[in-house]
Amino acid sequence: MKTSKVKQLCAVALAATLGMSILVGCGSNKGGDKAAASKQEITYNLGADPRTLDPALCTDTTGTTVLANAFSGLAELDENEKAIPGQAEKWDVSDDKLTYTFHLKKDLKWSNGDPVKASDYEYEWKRLLNPETASEYAYALYYLKGGEAYNKGKGNADAVGVKATDDNTLVVTLEAPCPYFLELTAQSYYFPVDQKVVESNKDWANDAKTLVSNGPFKITNYTIKDSVVLEKNENYYDKDKVKLDKLNLKFVAEETSAWASYKSGQFDVVDTVPKSDVQGALKDGSAKSFPNLATYFLSINVSDKAKAVDPNAAKVLSDPKVRKALNLAIDRQSIVDNVTKAGQIPAHGIVGKGIIGPDGKDYTEKTTYFDPKGNVEEAKKLLAEAGYPDGQGLPTLQLLYNPESGHGDTMQAIQDMWKKIGVNAELQSQEWKVFLTTRVQKQFELARDGWNADYVDPMTFLDMFQSTSDQNNCGYNNPSYDALIDAAKKELDPQKRFDIMHQAEDMLMNDMPVIPLYYYTRTIGIKDYVKGARVSVMNTIYFKNAYVEGKK
Structure with a gap:
């Protein structure tokens, strides 16, 4: 994906490897009564303005951070960056490692109430491979049988190895065994989209009203060059684990101004720390x-x-x-x-x-x-x-x-x-x-x-x-x-x-x-009262399990 001293850890840090994410400031109550006493809202300055929030076209880390918190794939990633069930409750893998059968959870819904269907995955994966879409991530789906041929105009969509056999079953056939394919399905370019919404509005990804998602948060406001507002998605299958009511993602590009806002309490998290402030901020704990x-x-x-x-x-x-x-x-x-x-x-x-x-x-x-x-x-x-x-x-x-x-x-x-x-x-x-x-x-x-x-x-x-x-x-x-x-x-x-x-x-x-x-x-400013956020080694912060505790 293209790119822009922890005081308390409740996960073991990566010992000599980067195969583990880190949970920030986890409290012992896991977001219980103390969290409930604080306003569950976080303001996070991402810095640069995302080029797009269309999963098929997004390539920068700012955009994928938004998508990672608003969408959910067949699999999600655990603290070790390994695949665990997400929208799929389970999957079967053939003996030759070429065929994956994903069984979606029952009654999945988009943030607008539409049902999430296996066909939404099939539609989006083929949409990404469609040469007319011009996705820079098309090559990441060449793992699918017939994917490269279709993207290069030498095959057709029907021959691509992804098929929804019913509303809850997706059968995927690969060109060759891929040891990290399940982890790929947790990436933003493998996220589904609501086919009905996308086909009815070519500019759907530029408007919060049509930016329909299926993850822990829904997009309720999107102002280009300013901010994206995410709120808890009551239609998310795992909504009971989501403690935050609102996540404000700001796009203040000038890092000195953003850092000043962080120091004054206007931001709870900032994605970058000015170089002149890094060493002092690490020393006093205002950055990690x-x-x-x-x-x-x-x-x-x-x-x-x-x-x-x-x-x-x-x-x-x-x-x-x-x-x-x-x-x-x-x-x-x-x-x-x-x-x-x-x-x-x-x-x-x-x-x-x-x-x-x-x-x-x-x-x-x-x-x-x-x-x-x-x-x-x-x-x-x-x-x-x-x-x-x-x-x-x-x-x-x-x-x-x-x-x-x-x-x-x-x-x-x-x-x-x-x-x-x-x-x-x-x-x-x-x-x-x-x-x-x-x-x-x-x-x-x-x-x-x-x-x-x-x-x-x-x-x-x-x-x-x-x-x-x-x-x-x-x-x-x-x-x-x-x-x-x-x-x-x-x-x-x-x-x-x-x-x-x-x-x-x-x-x-x-x-x-x-x-x-x-x-x-990665050095970021993150307040001590922000608990449970997972900082991935792949430059994304996940707020699904985050909450605020003790903010004054």
């Missing part, structure tokens, strides 16, 4: 740091569209030696120590830290592709070999970023580091929604990028760089890489599967269409 399975990186436009942006820059950046020189000129340790200052870890590969393989070791132990501190002399040597000694003959390169969350400070640091090898970069800032569109359309030379895991497996970081993926912002196209990813998805032996994924990352990092910078941690 959480594990985050995510990687911050730069995308280099190596697609055919790069020539239309600037043919000179496109020619330069098409040379792997230039790309590697840019990579080696960056001192990541300096960036995390002096710029971000929130416990981030310098990256040495694209797959995030915290995924434990079949051998019991972190996947990243085998992926140190370069010294995170950089190597200026080697960078200069590579530039000279590419025909640009000390940067002579190089055009000024354009580095694109969005200003939210202090990205400009990081880009400034990179700009200064590149100057040391003779590379001049011009910084260009675009507001979040515009930036996302520019990046997807590949109208850039170099751009800030980042990826939060959708599930705890290396594949979530790797398959987006296949040539068929709409999340492939850099436009990387290597048939050998594509073949390795396809092979890994079909491999049943866990260790062999991880070995193939390592080979794929070896190839990606040798070609270097992306420059990994650091592995995220």
Whole structure:
């Protein structure tokens, strides 16, 4: 998913892995009498304005946080990020692991009272794969038999492996066994939509009156560039566990203003803490740091569209030696120590830290592709070999970023580091929604990028760089890489599967269409009286079990 010291824990923190979420400030009464004495309302500043709240089109973390609290999938994720029953009360899996039969709970309803049917899932999954929908997440449903063929115009919807056999039964057939398929069904792009509502109004996702959902909260107000208001959904199957009456999600992009509002009590939770305040806030407990399975990186436009942006820059950046020189000129340790200052870890590969393989070791132990501190002399040597000694003959390169969350400070640091090898970069800032569109359309030379895991497996970081993926912002196209990813998805032996994924990352990092910078941690402001919220390692806060206790 695209990206922007705990005082009390009532769950065990991730010991050496990121396979567990964290529950914040859980009280012993689990939201009982004391919670009832407090006003059950939380105001949470998400920062950036979501590009869309349509599950088929939403790709950014702000939008998916809204969706994660307003919708519910066949499965939900527990504290270990493993699938547990959600809208499906149970499922059967065939011996060959290719067919999943989901049995929906009885009498499920949408927030408007319409019945939730298995056909709503079939409709939405096929809608997402429909090439006319132009979903960037279509590739995430290529696991379905016939899914890729339909999305590429080589098949039809009827051949896609998802079928509602009655109102409460959904039969799903996969192309190949997928060890994390159940976890995928808990992601926003696998959420259902109310077919009747969607087909009756093409702008349904822009209006709270038609933004019908099936999760713990319903959307009662949506003001673009300002806020989304969620209220308890009385039609939710598990409504008795929902303690909050209202969840106000604000979109104040300027983090200094948001932090001031948090400190004054106007916000109960803020998604980011200004870099200048991080260390002090962690020390005094006004902010807390959480594990985050995510990687911050730069995308280099190596697609055919790069020539239309600037043919000179496109020619330069098409040379792997230039790309590697840019990579080696960056001192990541300096960036995390002096710029971000929130416990981030310098990256040495694209797959995030915290995924434990079949051998019991972190996947990243085998992926140190370069010294995170950089190597200026080697960078200069590579530039000279590419025909640009000390940067002579190089055009000024354009580095694109969005200003939210202090990205400009990081880009400034990179700009200064590149100057040391003779590379001049011009910084260009675009507001979040515009930036996302520019990046997807590949109208850039170099751009800030980042990826939060959708599930705890290396594949979530790797398959987006296949040539068929709409999340492939850099436009990387290597048939050998594509073949390795396809092979890994079909491999049943866990260790062999991880070995193939390592080979794929070896190839990606040798070609270097992306420059990994650091592995995220997540620092947020969250008041001590906010209890029971689950902070996922995949950058989402779930408020289903949250409540307010002791707010003065």
